Amino acid sequence: MANKLRLFALVFAAAILLTACGKRDETAASNDSIESAEEALLKLPTEDIGSASALVGDCLWINVFMDNEQCPWDAESKAAVKEMVTDAGNYITKQGKTYGAEVRFEYKWSDSEGSYPIPHYANGATFAVDTFKNSGYGGYDGYVNALLEGTEYGNYFLMFHFNCHGRSFSVPCDTAVGEDSDYYSEFCVAFYSGKEDGDYFACPAAYAHEVLHCFGAVDINEERLDSELNALAEEHFPDDIMRAVPENIENGSIGVLSASLIGWENSVPEGLKELLKN
Ligand SMILES: [Zn+2]
Known part of the structure; x- marks a missing residue:
């Protein structure tokens, strides 16, 4: 384990709860709760239904550099994030091949318009909704649609990047508690900081995890x-x-349980289902 940082609990946590989930309930979206994981299992595989489906096919990874007065972006930091995100995508693609799953990422990069507050994983579930509620986009759906520019993708998801230290998190769509919305995708918030800043630091595996x-x-x-x-x-x-x-x-992998949950395997091996029941 010398070369591995076991920072799982420390590095990245998945925040749960509701966000801009939509009417379409055929997603395999999940959150950290076991109930949700089991629901997701029942619904696999789910292809071609947009975000929160199986991680296969063409997938648009939408990245937004969020400006904040305390931690504005600079060219060097942006370049570093782009490299790590690309490494993460390549890694997922490569892992997918070992399961016979084809995953192709395309990346979109945008800068936020204006400055935004830094979300915290403990109460960040509604960050995307709150941020765009009163915007000219008419809500988070509208914002995402604007970024998609009318292009159709099998899958897409949005990652907000902040140039500061923090604990990154994902807010997966949970249709069980989702709000009535056309946009049923999720979002991640990723903090870019180096090891010197503390326990949570940016690395490709952390982006892939989210x-x-x-x-x-x-x-x-x-x-x-x-x-x-x-x-x-x-x-x-x-x-x-x-x-x-x-x-x-x-030094990491995407094991059979995770592979099942993201739609690369049709079932979780019998012995491993226990992992989802506690
Ligand atoms: Zn996590």
């Missing part, structure tokens, strides 16, 4: 599992990036 949340993967880290389940996890997917976020993404 993306997988948006497609139904759940945290399976040591703190969340009892000893029996940890033994199972260690046996079947010790290097899963939903379990631990390695500083070098090549």
